[in-house]
Amino acid sequence: MKSTFFRPLLEAAVAIFLVLGAARWVTGLFSKRTHVYQATAARQMRLLFWPLLALGAGLSVLPAVAMGEGPVSGFEWTLTLGFMAFTLVLSGPALLLHLRYWMLNHDTTLAFQPTDNRFEVYEAGQRLPFERRDLARVERVTCRARHSFWAKYDYLRLHLHDGRIITLTSLLTELEPLAVFLRSVPTERKGRYWCWV
Structure with missing residues (x-):
């Protein structure tokens, strides 16, 4: 009974994922390279793919055990809850960072084109008034x-x-080219195990 319910959902999810991936690839062939960066759904999915996959794997065990045929022993519940906790430990920090970065930059637009010496930041459609010399x-x-x-x-x-x-967070774009562009400004580089802002 479980497989008859979950199998069509899984097949539909895979089909949608493949169609969206193919559509993105085809449109990427014919589109002009953009120099305007925002927190797009594609960028968010690229960052969230593995954390969501791990979270889904952890959460999928609970219905399988709960709706199983026959009684479930305490040992099986312990293994199930342990596996769920393990996947939450793996994916939870990434999900928290993603939420924090989204709160910071969901209305932010970065216009960055180093060949034209263009670097502008917009918040809610309004340009933040600063020049490179103001840094x-x-x-x-x-x-x-x-x-x-x-x-x-x-x-x-x-x-x-x-x-x-x-x-500016990695939710907008890869930030290393921007750091290279701003190399004339005094730069302090830090490494952390968890980059909470």
Whole structure:
């Protein structure tokens, strides 16, 4: 009974995933490379794929055990809850970072094209008034836990002379090209195991 219910859902999810991936690939062939970065669904899915997969694997065990035929022993419940806790420990930090970064940058737009010396940040459609010469220093924070689900979550903080701080997270784009572009500004590089802002 369980397989007759979950199998069509799994097949539909795989079909949708393949169709969306193929559509993205085809449109990527004919689209012009953009220099405007936002927290798009594709970027979020790229960051969240493994954490959500781990979370789904952990949570899928509970219905399988609960709806199984026959009684479930205490040992089986212990294994089930242990596996769920393990997957939450693996995926939970990445999900928390993603939520935090989304809260910081969901209305942020970054216009960045180094060949034209263009670097602009917009919040809710309004350009933040600063120039490159207004930057006092740049703080670049990367993740040291390279083999974790949250390894791709990092951020860049722009400290302006007037005291303002602009935070750009990896939810927008890869930040290393931007850090290279701003290399003339004093840069402080830090490595953390969990890049909470």
